[in-house]
Amino acid sequence: MARLVLKFGGTSVGDVDRIKNVARRVKAVVEQGNEVAVVVSAMSGATNQLVKWTTEVARLHDTREYDTVVATGEQVTIGLLAIALQEIGVPARSWMGWQVPIRTDGAHGSARIESVDTSEIEKGMKQGQVAVVAGFQGIGPDGRVTTLGRGGSDTSAVALAAAMKAERCDIYTDVDGVYTTDPRIVAKARKLDKITYEEMLEMASLGAKVLQTRSVELAMNHGVRVQVLSSFSDAPGTLVVDEDEIVEKEIVSGIAYSRDEAKITLRAVKDRPGVAATVFGALADAQINVDMIVQNVSADGEATDITFTVTRAQIDRALKVLSDLKGKLDYEKVLSDPAVTKVSIIGVGMRSHAGVAQRMFQALADKGINIQVISTSEIKVSVLIAEEYTELALRSLHTAYGLDAA
Amino acid sequence: MARLVLKFGGTSVGDVDRIKNVARRVKAVVEQGNEVAVVVSAMSGATNQLVKWTTEVARLHDTREYDTVVATGEQVTIGLLAIALQEIGVPARSWMGWQVPIRTDGAHGSARIESVDTSEIEKGMKQGQVAVVAGFQGIGPDGRVTTLGRGGSDTSAVALAAAMKAERCDIYTDVDGVYTTDPRIVAKARKLDKITYEEMLEMASLGAKVLQTRSVELAMNHGVRVQVLSSFSDAPGTLVVDEDEIVEKEIVSGIAYSRDEAKITLRAVKDRPGVAATVFGALADAQINVDMIVQNVSADGEATDITFTVTRAQIDRALKVLSDLKGKLDYEKVLSDPAVTKVSIIGVGMRSHAGVAQRMFQALADKGINIQVISTSEIKVSVLIAEEYTELALRSLHTAYGLDAA
Numbered sequence: 068m069a070r071l072v073l074k075f076g077g078t079s080v081g082d083v084d085r086i087k088n089v090a091r092r093v094k095a096v097v098e099q100g101n102e103v104a105v106v107v108s109a110m111s112g113a114t115n116q117l118v119k120w121t122t123e124v125a126r127l128h129d130t131r132e133y134d135t136v137v138a139t140g141e142q143v144t145i146g147l148l149a150i151a152l153q154e155i156g157v158p159a160r161s162w163m164g165w166q167v168p169i170r171t172d173g174a175h176g177s178a179r180i181e182s183v184d185t186s187e188i189e190k191g192m193k194q195g196q197v198a199v200v201a202g203f204q205g206i207g208p209d210g211r212v213t214t215l216g217r218g219g220s221d222t223s224a225v226a227l228a229a230a231m232k233a234e235r236c237d238i239y240t241d242v243d244g245v246y247t248t249d250p251r252i253v254a255k256a257r258k259l260d261k262i263t264y265e266e267m268l269e270m271a272s273l274g275a276k277v278l279q280t281r282s283v284e285l286a287m288n289h290g291v292r293v294q295v296l297s298s299f300s301d302a303p304g305t306l307v308v309d310e311d312e313i314v315e316k317e318i319v320s321g322i323a324y325s326r327d328e329a330k331i332t333l334r335a336v337k338d339r340p341g342v343a344a345t346v347f348g349a350l351a352d353a354q355i356n357v358d359m360i361v362q363n364v365s366a367d368g369e370a371t372d373i374t375f376t377v378t379r380a381q382i383d384r385a386l387k388v389l390s391d392l393k394g395k396l397d398y399e400k401v402l403s404d405p406a407v408t409k410v411s412i413i414g415v416g417m418r419s420h421a422g423v424a425q426r427m428f429q430a431l432a433d434k435g436i437n438i439q440v441i442s443t444s445e446i447k448v449s450v451l452i453a454e455e456y457t458e459l460a461l462r463s464l465h466t467a468y469g470l471d472a473a
Numbered sequence: 474m475a476r477l478v479l480k481f482g483g484t485s486v487g488d489v490d491r492i493k494n495v496a497r498r499v500k501a502v503v504e505q506g507n508e509v510a511v512v513v514s515a516m517s518g519a520t521n522q523l524v525k526w527t528t529e530v531a532r533l534h535d536t537r538e539y540d541t542v543v544a545t546g547e548q549v550t551i552g553l554l555a556i557a558l559q560e561i562g563v564p565a566r567s568w569m570g571w572q573v574p575i576r577t578d579g580a581h582g583s584a585r586i587e588s589v590d591t592s593e594i595e596k597g598m599k600q601g602q603v604a605v606v607a608g609f610q611g612i613g614p615d616g617r618v619t620t621l622g623r624g625g626s627d628t629s630a631v632a633l634a635a636a637m638k639a640e641r642c643d644i645y646t647d648v649d650g651v652y653t654t655d656p657r658i659v660a661k662a663r664k665l666d667k668i669t670y671e672e673m674l675e676m677a678s679l680g681a682k683v684l685q686t687r688s689v690e691l692a693m694n695h696g697v698r699v700q701v702l703s704s705f706s707d708a709p710g711t712l713v714v715d716e717d718e719i720v721e722k723e724i725v726s727g728i729a730y731s732r733d734e735a736k737i738t739l740r741a742v743k744d745r746p747g748v749a750a751t752v753f754g755a756l757a758d759a760q761i762n763v764d765m766i767v768q769n770v771s772a773d774g775e776a777t778d779i780t781f782t783v784t785r786a787q788i789d790r791a792l793k794v795l796s797d798l799k800g801k802l803d804y805e806k807v808l809s810d811p812a813v814t815k816v817s818i819i820g821v822g823m824r825s826h827a828g829v830a831q832r833m834f835q836a837l838a839d840k841g842i843n844i845q846v847i848s849t850s851e852i853k854v855s856v857l858i859a860e861e862y863t864e865l866a867l868r869s870l871h872t873a874y875g876l877d878a879a
Contacts, residue, residue: 083529117549123489124553125560132559135567136552139545143523146542147530153538154531161541165571166616210572 069234070102070192074202074224077111078241079298080144086110090151092239092298093197097157104188104198104231106224107148109140130175134204134214138164141201141220149199159197162188164204165212169223171205177216178205180223180285183230192231200227221282229289236286236293237304238278243297244305245270245277247470248322252458255471259320260303263310266320267293269413269447283307310415318416318423319468322461325409326454328358329382330439333389335370335399345396346373346389353388355381359409359442359451370399374440376451379405407439408457411449412464424448430467436460475640476508476598480608480630483517484647485704486550492516496557498645498704499603503563510594510604510637512630513554515546536581540610540620544570547607547626555605565603568594570610571618575629577611583622584611586629586691589636598637606633627688635695642692642699643710644684649703650711651676651683653876654728658864661877665726666709669716672726673699675819675853689713716821724822724829725874728867731815732860734764735788736845739795741776741805751802752779752795759794761787765815765848765857776805780846782857785811813845814863817855818870830854836873842866 073093080086089107097103108114117137121128145161152159164171167188171178188198202220207213215222221238228236243258245267250256262270264287271280277295286293286307296304310316336342343362350357360375377385382405389401417423424441427448431438436459440451452460465471479499486492495513503509514520523543527534551567558565570577573594577584594604608626613619621628627644634642649664651673656662668676670693677686683701692699692713702710716722742748749768756763766781783791788811795807823829830847833854837844842865846857858866871877 083526086530120489120549120553121556124492124556128556129559132552132555132567134552135555135569136549139548142545142548143526143542146538146540147526149538149541150527150530150534153535161538163541163618212569 068100068102070231071096072104072106072224072228072231072233072236073239074106074220074236075108075239075298076220076241077108077114079239080107080109080148081111083147086144086147087151089148089239089298090155090157093152094155094157097195097197102192104192104200104227104233105148106200106202106220106227107141107144108202108220109144113140113143131211134175134212137214138201138204138212141203145199145201149197152197152199157197158191158195159199160191162198162200164201164223165206167200169205169226171207171213171215173207173209173213175207175211175213178207178213180205180215180226183226185227185231189231218279218282221279222285225282225285225289225291225293228291229285234292236291238282238293238295239298240277240295241297241299242277242295243300243302244295245307245321247320248461248465249324252461253465255465257470257472259305261306261308261313262320263313263415264307265310265415265446266413267307269411269444270321270323278307313415316416317414317470318420319412319414319470320416321413322464322468322470323411323413324457324461326457327378327380328376328407328409328451329379329385329403329405330374330376330407330451331382331385331389332402333373333396333398334402336373337397338369338371342371342396343373345392347375349388349392350377350385353384355385355388359440359449361440376407376409376440406454407451408454408460409449409451410457410460410464411447412468413447415446417446417448426467427464430463431460434459434463436463474506474508476637477502478510478512478630478634478637478639478642479645480512480626480642481514481645481704482626482647483514483520485645486513486515486554487517489553492550492553493557495554495645495704496561496563499558500561500563503601503603508598510598510606510633510639511554512606512608512626512633513547513550514608514626515550519546519549537617540581540618543620544607544610544618547609551605551607558603558605563603564597564601565605566597568604568606570607570629571612571616573606575606575611575632577613577619577621579613579615579619581613581617581619584613584619586611586621586632589632591633591637595637624685624688627685628691631688631691631695631697631699634697635691639697642697644699644701645704646683646701647703647705648683648701649706649708650701651713651727653726654867654871655730658867659871661871663876663878665711667712667714667719668726669719669821670713671716671821671852672819673713675817675850676727676729684713722822723820723876724826725818725820725876726822727819728870728874728876729817729819730863730867732863733784733786734782734813734815734857735785735809735811736780736782736813736857737788737791737795737810738808739779739802739804740808742779743803744775744777748777748802749779751798753781755794755798756783756791759790761791761794765846765855767846782813782815782846812860813857814860814866815855815857816863816866816870817853818874819853821852823852823854832873833870836869837866840865840869842869
């Protein structure tokens with residue numbers, strides 16, 4: 068007998084029939100002799116409607132009231148799923164965040180979980196009752212309902228699994244696992260049986276939207292084994308685990324990409340100490356996240372080019388910040404390009420293999436794809452390329468690293 | 474400065490624009506220097522959708538889970554109204570039933586309020602913050618969310634007003650007060666300035682759907698002054714108050730009617746001791762509410778007719794119960810008639826006036842309307858008539874008791 072946490076997202080509980088389908092899946096897991104807690108999101112579309120109402124009432128609103136409104140989405144689903152489970156003979160009861168309780172900090176709208184006390188829940192579970200827990204929500208220090216921000220239900224599930232020392236946290240979603248790359252673009256993409264936390268973390272933060280980054284961090288920190296699988300098929304999914312559990316390590320496990328990038332270049336900046344601090348300090352003050360940064364060494368020791376990327380949504384604000392700096396900073400002009408894509412190869416095997424990045428550069432060069440910016444970490448290499456080459460780059464790299472399905 | 478509780482029903486908060494309208498009304502009351510708590514229902518239609526989902530998942534369902542789902546309707550409204558108030562410069566915060574707390578018994582789906590602790594709410598109110606409280610919901614002894622049953626928000630408002638010793642509880646609705654009778658039927662119906670609790674109680678339980686019966690009982694028991702008024706106009710409404718406050722008492726204050734009646738007659742029952750107990754005991758066991766009862770004295774001392782009324786929804790079940798009694802009870806046959814209406818005249822002045830009922834009987838006789846059953850209490854006389862005479866009866870009685878508007 069194992070203790071399992073199952074999590075179902077908004078699409079999986081999108082209507083009454085789907086909720087009944089989830090109930091049958093949960094029943095099957097219970098009948099295998101497991102102690103089960105289920106975490107659910109709001110029915111798909113519900114959260115958007117609730118958010119829309121708050122925005123229609125006032126564009127800027129008290130996030131405490133926003134949370135009160137938006138948290139109702141999950142509350143509806145837990146009640147309905149508990150009823151659906153009981154209807155097919157599975158004892159179940161619903162738990163709101165404040166009832167568990169799942170305690171968070173007071174950052175309404177994007178709260179962080181501080182502690183989860185599962186003692187009450189476990190009492191029922193030990194007697195065969197399925198605990199149906201509202202994802203995405205908790206209770207803040209002031210006794211008011213908080214929400215964790217978009218995708219927070221994954222985090223709720225992992226936090227619950229960590230607190231009750233569950234054997235595994237199964238994240239049911241509309242894809243059947245983590246793929247080597249986006250199968251909509253690369254037909255030969257393969258589903259991975261296993262992936263390490265570190266790789267999953269890079270995949271998640273580099274644009275593969277299977278799991279929320281925060282939930283992977285949490286799983287890694289608490290050693291929670293996570294499985295990503297489909298709520299619409301019975302195929303086994305992808306297991307996200309510790310590196311030790313993976314015997315045969317791939318050099319490159321996956322290729323991620325993000326089109327949500329924009330490139331900005333400060334041309335011919337007078338190269339003085341403190342220049343970078345001035346630029347990126349001002350951007351940070353304006354709450355603009357800068358991702359990749361390249362500063363070319365200036366040939367004559369006088370002027371240099373600084374290139375960096377921001378998300379597309381922030382490009383206009385970033386340009387405004389730079390234009391406001393004109394007095395403090397001596398540069399020729401600002402160039403910007405919103406039509407760029409970041410492509411990343413990810414793999415823990417990189418640590419022990421040389422020449423991994425070189426193979427990437429060569430594969431892209433062979434197709435005539437120009438690399439605009441490069442950034443690397445221990446287990447990934449990211450490059451910025453013109454957006455129009457995205458598909459070609461993904462397919463070439465997928466083949467170059469031997470990831471193609473047979 | 475007064476302390477007021479304002480209650481807005483589902484139609485008044487039916488969409489974002491109406492919620493903003495309610496916020497403006499509340500603001501006006503605050504600006505008159507009052508301490509204000511607002512109780513709101515779910516947006517009209519929301520509760521029906523939530524109930525529909527629970528029924529689609531399972532026809533019979535755990536009422537605790539039903540309450541978890543259905544209580545979200547009010548939770549959405551309080552958050553949105555709090556935001557709308559803040560947006561126009563009125564400090565406000567939302568309160569769910571469990572946050573106040575409003576404690577109820579454990580009868581999920583139709584819980585009764587046991588206690589309301591307004592000390593937390595009052596802290597904010599004393600500093601000028603409007604407390605926006607979810608109607609219809611509370612928290613049960615097991616820490617789970619309860620709902621009070623349909624129309625429970627009126628009761629929430631009155632209970633809150635009683636607990637915080639409010640000067641008045643204003644129930645905003647889609648009519649502008651309590652009328653002498655249904656103005657859709659009697660064009661000369663007049664809005665009453667004042668009505669006593671007892672009269673309102675009779676009006677509510679006899680079919681005038683302005684206030685929920687339980688809320689009037691509660692107001693009477695705690696001496697809460699209640700005003701019924703329109704959320705769409707500025708006209709003063711009807712004040713529901715203690716008899717002492719009404720100097721000039723009308724003999725008849727109002728005429729109520731209910732079409733939700735069905736008549737059943739047991740013809741030629743052998744008249745033995747215990748016959749009535751057998752019949753009505755069996756109906757009570759089957760959870761069927763019997764309203765009016767008439768037993769004719771049998772002429773020959775052998776057989777008698779027993780006539781009674783039930784709601785139309787229960788007529789088939791009632792007939793089944795009687796047919797099952799055939800072995801125990803000796804009667805000739807059962808007659809039933811679902812096309813009947815109960816018409817009632819109500820007035821505290823009846824206590825001190827003779828001949829009030831007689832005037833009713835005469836007025837109906839003058840129009841050739843046959844009275845099938847009569848039942849009376851201290852402050853009302855009800856008669857059962859054929860449904861087709863409903864409008865004629867109401868208009869005739871309205872005139873006979875001098876209630877017509879000038």
